[in-house]
Amino acid sequence: HNRYGNNDDKTSLASEFQDFERSNIRLKSLLGEGNFGQVWKAEADDLSGHFGATRIVAVKTIRACSAQVSLKDEANIMRKLGSHQNVVTLLGACVESEPHMLIMEYAMRGRLLSLLRAARSATNILPASVPGGRSLAPLSPRTLAGFALDIACGMEYIAGRRIVHRDLAARNVLLDHNGMCKICDFGMSIDLDAERLRKEQEKNAANDLMRHNAHKFKFDFGSRYILQHWQHTFGQGQGQGNCSKDHPHGEKKSHHGHDTIGKRHALPIRWMAPESLQYHMFTTETDIWAFGIVLWEIATLGSTPYSQLTGREVIRRVPQGLRPDLPKESRHEFYNLMSRCWHKEPHMRPSFAQSRLEITRSLHKWVDDDS
Numbered sequence: 001h002n003r004y005g006n007n008d009d010k011t012s013l014a015s016e017f018q019d020f021e022r023s024n025i026r027l028k029s030l031l032g033e034g035n036f037g038q039v040w041k042a043e044a045d046d047l048s049g050h051f052g053a054t055r056i057v058a059v060k061t062i063r064a065c066s067a068q069v070s071l072k073d074e075a076n077i078m079r080k081l082g083s084h085q086n087v088v089t090l091l092g093a094c095v096e097s098e099p100h101m102l103i104m105e106y107a108m109r110g111r112l113l114s115l116l117r118a119a120r121s122a123t124n125i126l127p128a129s130v131p132g133g134r135s136l137a138p139l140s141p142r143t144l145a146g147f148a149l150d151i152a153c154g155m156e157y158i159a160g161r162r163i164v165h166r167d168l169a170a171r172n173v174l175l176d177h178n179g180m181c182k183i184c185d186f187g188m189s190i191d192l193d194a195e196r197l198r199k200e201q202e203k204n205a206a207n208d209l210m211r212h213n214a215h216k217f218k219f220d221f222g223s224r225y226i227l228q229h230w231q232h233t234f235g236q237g238q239g240q241g242n243c244s245k246d247h248p249h250g251e252k253k254s255h256h257g258h259d260t261i262g263k264r265h266a267l268p269i270r271w272m273a274p275e276s277l278q279y280h281m282f283t284t285e286t287d288i289w290a291f292g293i294v295l296w297e298i299a300t301l302g303s304t305p306y307s308q309l310t311g312r313e314v315i316r317r318v319p320q321g322l323r324p325d326l327p328k329e330s331r332h333e334f335y336n337l338m339s340r341c342w343h344k345e346p347h348m349r350p351s352f353a354q355s356r357l358e359i360t361r362s363l364h365k366w367v368d369d370d371s
């Protein structure tokens with residue numbers, strides 16, 4: 001069984017999408033700021049065929065001083081994801097010319113992490129619930145389980161489209177007007193199909209180059225050896241299954257400095273599985289690990305994992321078996337689910353579909369218990 005779903009997908013690396021007309025965007029207010037970019041609340045006219053209509057959107061931009069950073073990969077991943085109720089939808093992009101911009105659906109309730117932390121103090125005013133939407137005030141165990149279910153659904157969809165998110169955390173989950181969770185921020189994500197295609201192309205190029213240069217080798221003592229050497233050097237996408245061999249070791253992003261602690265664009269160390277911390281492997285199973293940490297964030301109303309430890313200590317101790325303290329507040333079902341998400345063996349962790357089923361079952365049980 002292949003957890004990544006369909007292997008036969010042929011994905012084109014070329015983008016066949018047209019850039020959105022910049023003059024149709026008006027930036028209104030700053031929503032947030034990251035290492036390289038900003039997210040703005042904005043108005044956009046004539047989006048995707050809706051001529052004459054204006055829509056409130058969120059626009060991600062790159063700051064002028066970090067012009068070397070591209071939003072193209074992120075746009076391609078969001079385009080591949082298309083539309084799902086638990087994933088932030090891309091409505092348009094300006095990536096053929098600088099400065100790059102991504103135009104996304106606007107999620108008016110903001111980040112899940114902020115909502116969880118606001119709920120800690122009774123004096124904080126939580127947004128009122130909307131008729132037909134989810135009740136956000138107060139955050140009942142059922143509301144919290146609803147968040148977990150939304151995130152499992154969104155991640156099941158993302159994993160099924162052969163995308164590894166790599167930065168799943170409560171800070172990267174937004175809430176819409178109905179209190180529905182939407183996964184966002186694909187800036188670190190990997191498209192497994194695009195990676196496989198890239199590796200195949202590199203392998204073919206390496207083989208062509210070797211064939212072209214074959215006459216330079218006086219003795220045919222090792223064409224086989226040389227081929228192996230080339231294939232070793234350039235890698236070959238031989239993996240088909242659910243193991244992580246066919247997985248990039250973060251090469252795509254290494255020029256952003258992700259692989260070094262303390263650089264500008266830091267890795268999400270406290271959300272990372274042991275194999276990511278040790279070997280820089282990122283798979284759907286490492287996204288499941290992060291999902292377990294998100295369950296923990298929900299149960300603790302936005303605590304920071306291993307808050308007593310430094311990043312370096314986390315990198316050393318998680319591979320030795322350290323796990324976040326199980327929160328006293330959370331119901332037994334979620335203890336169990338989150339600890340299985342943190343199994344040392346990646347293939348022993350539950351899938352997103354399994355997690356979705358388990359959360360749905362608990363929700364039904366609570367409804368039955370309450371009635």
Ligand code: ADE
Nearest residue numbers: 031039058104105106107
């Ligand atoms: N912050 C980052 N992305 C956002 C979005 N799509 N909607 C609202 N706030 C955001």
